[in-house]
Amino acid sequence: MNHTKQLLQQLSMLFAGLVAVLSVSTSFAAENVEEDAPRITEETPYVQSPKVVVDTMLEMAGVNSGDFLIDLGSGDGRIVTTAAKERKARGFGVDYDERLVKLATENARKAGVSDRASFFEQNIFKTDLGSASVITMYLLPEYNAVLKPTLLALRPGTRIVSHDYGIGDWEPDASKKIPVPEKRVGFEKASTILFWIVPAKVAGHWRSSVRTSSGIADIELMLKQKYQHFEGTAKLRGQEVAIERPFLKADYVSFRIQDGKDTLLFNGRVSNSRIAGEVIRGSEKMRWRALRTEELKE
Numbered sequence: 001m002n003h004t005k006q007l008l009q010q011l012s013m014l015f016a017g018l019v020a021v022l023s024v025s026t027s028f029a030a031e032n033v034e035e036d037a038p039r040i041t042e043e044t045p046y047v048q049s050p051k052v053v054v055d056t057m058l059e060m061a062g063v064n065s066g067d068f069l070i071d072l073g074s075g076d077g078r079i080v081t082t083a084a085k086e087r088k089a090r091g092f093g094v095d096y097d098e099r100l101v102k103l104a105t106e107n108a109r110k111a112g113v114s115d116r117a118s119f120f121e122q123n124i125f126k127t128d129l130g131s132a133s134v135i136t137m138y139l140l141p142e143y144n145a146v147l148k149p150t151l152l153a154l155r156p157g158t159r160i161v162s163h164d165y166g167i168g169d170w171e172p173d174a175s176k177k178i179p180v181p182e183k184r185v186g187f188e189k190a191s192t193i194l195f196w197i198v199p200a201k202v203a204g205h206w207r208s209s210v211r212t213s214s215g216i217a218d219i220e221l222m223l224k225q226k227y228q229h230f231e232g233t234a235k236l237r238g239q240e241v242a243i244e245r246p247f248l249k250a251d252y253v254s255f256r257i258q259d260g261k262d263t264l265l266f267n268g269r270v271s272n273s274r275i276a277g278e279v280i281r282g283s284e285k286m287r288w289r290a291l292r293t294e295e296l297k298e
């Protein structure tokens with residue numbers, strides 16, 4: 001074998017070895033990613049939310065006639081049917097148990113709300129939630145954890161209310177514990193109702209300008225976000241200043257920054273990569289627009 005042939009053979013063996021090592025490490029990495037991802041190990045059984053819990057869930061979410069509610073795992077349909085009958089909302093429930101879907105449909109008919117409450121035999125995880133203004137659920141915590149990315153990606157302002165269980169590490173905006181004497185599961189005759197509002201995505205770099213006491217100045221915002229909380233800095237005339245009192249609720253954002261002796265108060269509505277609102281400096285109110293130049297993941 002001449003030298004070139006030998007070298008080629010060695011190179012191809014080396015390449016094959018590298019491919020093997022790489023594929024082992026990639027599959028290892030992929031396994032790790034999957035191991036970290038929440039998964040369902042136990043199915044959520046059928047347990048009804050007592051009437052007082054349903055009422056509190058609907059009350060905390062402020063359900064009204066303008067709402068479209070989706071109940072994930074709807075059982076006998078009590079949440080959607082109550083929302084339709086007592087609050088004139090519309091909506092649907094999904095459950096993979098065919099008998100429960102029939103029962104829920106029958107219950108809605110008896111309550112006279114078939115035109116506003118429907119039920120489908122469908123897997124929660126394959127349900128399109130895009131039409132919901134309110135999501136209700138009484139599911140095991142690991143279901144909620146799997147649903148978390150889908151819920152966070154819903155339209156900002158979508159309200160979510162859950163009976164007894166949280167959504168992974170996403171802190172609720174409000175929670176309430178109520179006595180439930182008729183509760184059949186658990187030791188405590190009480191239920192916790194948890195409530196969230198889907199926040200707009202504000203993480204990233206934003207550019208805008210603002211009229212200061214010394215003229216128009218460019219302002220750059222660098223924001224980090226974890227669910228409904230954000231923090232960051234602003235660069236004004238090349239100087240970094242802290243963002244103070246950051247507040248985010250649905251698509252409404254506000255914060256303030258200090259510009260020398262002046263306090264600039266910003267507030268606006270976030271829509272995709274734009275914020276439209278106003279800046280207040282002393283008694284002066286100015287239009288404020290910001291554009292995201294780089295999006296960062298939470």
Ligand SMILES: C[S@@+](CC[C@H](N)C(=O)[O-])C[C@H]1O[C@@H](n2cnc3c(N)ncnc32)[C@H](O)[C@@H]1O
Pocket residue numbers: 043044045046047048049050071072073074075076077078079094095096097100122123124125137138139163
């Ligand atoms: C705890 S019950 C809650 C019933 C009702 N939402 C209530 O609060 O009274 C949960 C329901 O989820 C349904 N369920 C569980 N896993 C599901 C899945 N992957 N897809 C659809 N329904 C599911 C069960 O059949 C059950 O009816």
